[in-house]
Amino acid sequence: MLNRSQADWIHLDIMDGVFVPNISFGPMVVERVKKSSLLPLDVHLMIVQPEKYISTFRLAGADILTVHYEACTHLHRTIQQIKAEGMKAGVSLNPHTPVSLLEDIIHDIDLVLIMSVNPGFGGQKFIENSYLKIHQLSRLINDRQSRTLIEVDGGVDTNNAAKLVDAGVNVLVAGNSVFSSTDPVGTIAILKGENSR
Numbered sequence: 151m152l153n154r155s156q157a158d159w160i161h162l163d164i165m166d167g168v169f170v171p172n173i174s175f176g177p178m179v180v181e182r183v184k185k186s187s188l189l190p191l192d193v194h195l196m197i198v199q200p201e202k203y204i205s206t207f208r209l210a211g212a213d214i215l216t217v218h219y220e221a222c223t224h225l226h227r228t229i230q231q232i233k234a235e236g237m238k239a240g241v242s243l244n245p246h247t248p249v250s251l252l253e254d255i256i257h258d259i260d261l262v263l264i265m266s267v268n269p270g271f272g273g274q275k276f277i278e279n280s281y282l283k284i285h286q287l288s289r290l291i292n293d294r295q296s297r298t299l300i301e302v303d304g305g306v307d308t309n310n311a312a313k314l315v316d317a318g319v320n321v322l323v324a325g326n327s328v329f330s331s332t333d334p335v336g337t338i339a340i341l342k343g344e345n346s347r
């Protein structure tokens with residue numbers, strides 16, 4: 151279904167039951183998705199010590215690998231390791247983590263993933279303060295003339311997609327709003343702005 155939809159990437163949430171209170175799946179499932187998918191795999195590691203698994207997820211087929219700011223003591227080194235494996239490197243911020251903490255590393259990051267819910271479960275309500283963080287991040291990226299993409303994950307649906315794009319978001323992650331829809335392909339088209347074109 152995703153291969154014939156207008157989705158650009160497939161976003162995969164890896165949860166370890168330690169960094170977040172839930173367990174999802176690991177590299178074996180990513181590998182299976184890679185075999186069926188025509189789209190780049192955007193792998194979001196919600197795990198502790200993500201630096202231990204960078205090459206594992208590369209081998210499983212990740213094209214973009216995102217780690218959590220809160221899970222990395224040596225973030226700069228971890229980012230360089232991801233890039234050395236030939237992947238795009240992303241950093242995710244939990245709702246309580248300020249954007250300003252990325253000031254000294256924004257140039258090294260391909261993508262910043264703003265968590266607009268607390269990570270760990272699907273189907274949660276969008277946290278409104280995320281708009282403020284998107285504006286702050288957008289300003290930081292512009293001030294530093296960086297090419298970093300802004301991605302938002304959690305509570306994204308057809309009601310807030312256009313507003314998020316207007317606020318400066320480049321990548322929308324939608325799980326529940328797509329997969330619980332009666333017409334997932336149509337919902338993806340609406341999220342992509344197909345209805346307004």
Ligand code: ZN
Pocket residue numbers: 161162163194303323
């Ligand atoms: Zn995610």
